[in-house]
Amino acid sequence: MQPGGPGLPRHARRRRRAPGVGPAGTQRRGKPAGRVCEHGLTWGKPSFLWMMYRCGWGTKENQEAVLAVEITRAGFEWALRNACLSHHVPELHGEIAHWKRQLREAPARVQWDPERDLHHQPLPHRSLQLGLCGEATRRYADEWIVGIEDVTPLAREIHGRVRAAELDGARALLPRERPYPVAEATVAHLRR
Numbered sequence: 001m002q003p004g005g006p007g008l009p010r011h012a013r014r015r016r017r018a019p020g021v022g023p024a025g026t027q028r029r030g031k032p033a034g035r036v037c038e039h040g041l042t043w044g045k046p047s048f049l050w051m052m053y054r055c056g057w058g059t060k061e062n063q064e065a066v067l068a069v070e071i072t073r074a075g076f077e078w079a080l081r082n083a084c085l086s087h088h089v090p091e092l093h094g095e096i097a098h099w100k101r102q103l104r105e106a107p108a109r110v111q112w113d114p115e116r117d118l119h120h121q122p123l124p125h126r127s128l129q130l131g132l133c134g135e136a137t138r139r140y141a142d143e144w145i146v147g148i149e150d151v152t153p154l155a156r157e158i159h160g161r162v163r164a165a166e167l168d169g170a171r172a173l174l175p176r177e178r179p180y181p182v183a184e185a186t187v188a189h190l191r192r
Contacts, residue, residue: 041109042137044069047127048175053116057159058152065152068175075144079136080186083108086131092189107136110190118162118170151175 045051055063084099084106085092093099103109109131114122132140154173161170 041131041133042140044071044130044132045127046130046177046180047115048177049116049118049120050113050127050129052155052159053120055155057162058155059159065150066155068149068151069145070147070149071140071144072146075139076130077182077186078139079108079130079132080110080182080190082106082136083110083130083190085109085190086111092191107134108132118158118167 045054051066052058055066058064058066084102086103086109088096088099093102111129111131112126113129115125115127117123154175158170158173161167161173
């Protein structure tokens, strides 16, 4: 899938987490325990570098650790099919009141943000951010998650190499990300 950038890794999602939520906090059948939503939404960021930009390589307060959450392809595509863009596009939504109603009722929302490089500088293509709420949050927690991995050590190692100007070594450690193949009908309503 290349709606706004290079695409998504398989069906992986990354989300930031607060201290105390991590491997020890994945109690319920391997699912995250405790608070899942942030401001009513659980945000997935399939791009590793965008996630590192957002959480400051795991150094921002209450974002000191990072989980890679793998979900089912069926769940990810359900969220895409049922999502609304987080911003109004007149050609897609018509009247702004119609879009506001769609956004309020949608169990998922999509925003396209500039992808980031190793120094967190914006790149000319965009990465998908997927916000879940309501029914999508329940499905995510109870049905879609198939794996959770603490990638905080990886984030710290890559960050250390970036800080030491060892960019080739940092790039070699990045998770492999490739375009996510998806039917056009699944994402046509999410085009900018």
